[in-house]
Amino acid sequence: MDSLTQIALGSAVAVAVMGRRTAVWKSALWGAIAGTLPDLDAFIDHGDAVLNMVLHRGESHALFYLTLFSPLLAWLVSRLHGEGALFRRWWLALWLVLITHPLLDTMTVYGTQLLLPFTNHPFGVGSVFIIDPVYTVPLIVGVVFALAAPRIGLRANAIGLLLSSAYLVWSVAAQQHVAQVARESLREQGIAADRLLVTPAPFNTVLWRVVAMGPEQYAEGHYSLLDESTHIDWRRYNRGAALAERHATVEGLRRMAAFTHGFFRVQEDEGRLYVTDLRMGQEPSYTFHFDLGTAAERANGPRPSRMDGMRVDVEQGLDWLWRRLRGERLLPPGLVAPAPR
Template identity: 45%
Template sequence: MDSLTQIVLGSSVAALAVPASHRRVALVAGGILGTMPDLDVLWFGLAGSDAVTQVTWHRGPSHSLLVLTAAGWLLWLWLKWRSALVGESPRRWLWAIWLALLTHPLLDAFTVYGTQLLWPLPMPPVMWSSIFIIDPVYTLPLLSGVLLAWKLSPGRSDDGPETGRRSRSARRWLVIGLSVSSLYLAWSVAAKYRVDRLAEQSLAVMGLRDAPRFSTPLPLNTLSWRVIAMAPDGYWIGDRSLIADHGRMRFTFRPSDTQALAQLTATATPELRRLLWFTHGFVGVHARQREDGAQRLILSDLRMGLEPDYFFRYDIAGRDAEGRWIAAPEITRLPAPGDRMAGLAWVWRRLMGREARP
């Protein structure tokens, strides 16, 4: 999820875990801890990592529940020694630290990007894909609760009946914000289940019941969805508006040069193998001619973006003199094409049923 969401989620859970007199400090500390796992992007940038490393190692070790549990415990031990505040209520601060850290990767796992929850165990990234990476309906209740809690929370030296009333109000707003956002997340899971069932029924009629597929909400909402099912020579795209659509889902076929990818996979570089592992194989492959006339093979991550303007696109191979595809010495990421505002406008029209279904 985006940084603001992770900050206010970390603030909310940490502030609810500590004593009332510690709440304002916990709001700040939880926000910092809640965004810390994403600092891995700074490391990859400073280290000059290649395109595949930057993408596939983000949400890796820094998002592992195993790593964060150990790191949170070590941080707590240090703070218990150095901070009088943590020393006053060590158990509750341990929970605050753990909750702020661990809710970050768990929430990320609900997106389609993928999160390596159990690194270093050799398993693909978890992608429950029930919520878009930015969703204001999820974020705004948390943000409102944090702002109101900050305003109402008493200082450490405050005392009296009015202070107690304000403290209870601060806690109540935090609970409301966290509850509303959690209910919305639960709704996203239910909506995904509904879309998956509809897709399964329609794909079964097409003879694609067992085809690898995934579903994900379209940007900024959980009412319009996209399902992509893989085929031996391409992939099928289906959209569903839970507001406007009725009846079975309709799918449109898009060809993909799967033979070229299979040829490369036989002698794949570690970078290409890791990219296919990271994407769960949900990729489209198309030949493209550059301005200099060279033929290049472009791999698109089908999980993020709208056809044909996918956010993650990579130059993975070129043709030799005999017309065979030769893996690129280094995989490079291409700029994301397309007009994002036009894409969002299309999503809105599709949601409201003013755009034709595939």
């Protein structure tokens, strides 16, 4: 999730656990700091765009390492504030703050390596977008109330945590419903799919994007919970299966295939090989689109990949999002309707 959300969650969790045992500002401050710490790995440059992506949310998001780190941080905080008697309580609070960060990240589609060093599998439920005000605002309001009026604010903080947690449950239920709608739509339209990806459009859990991967093609569609019918308009694209098989040993491609759980596309343009993460973005604009170079460049040794992603115009994208969310059937920004036959 975004940094503001992780700060708000960290503060809310720490305030809830510490209660009146210490000043609310202390627990809110250290909750915010601990809630930010796992994302400091984003500042590490591995010298390769694909590596920067797949190694983010790695060791710093692993439950095992965060559990080992939590007593050290709790000892530091309790000594700094002269609250040695509260060491165990600080330990519990900061441990919960640290581990709820990657657990929340796991609710997004990106991929979080929770179980390192035992496995580097990137877990991703994909039921919430990386920025979702409906999740974040209750946490912020609860923490602000706790800071402004501790007597009643602690209850407001607890309510904020309850509401945000309930929203996550709702997101999973909505995702499962849309997945069922998508499977039925694929069956009715005779579209073969090996795997299905269902993720929310930005900032909400009403409009959903669905990607169905087939042997040679993938299909993309959108479904809003406010649509008048369950029919999904699927648009089909070449996934580059032959290219992927031919270049399967290319390091960047191999890593992307594993990290995306197979939701990737391979293209070649003027001899340059490109791989695209189909999970984040939508046609024709994707956040993670990588240039893996030419065969000649790769033959000379490891070549750093370069990110070449495209983003939708914000104003145009928000207008489409709001209209499509309300059930209006529209093509995503940048797509052109096929000419009539």
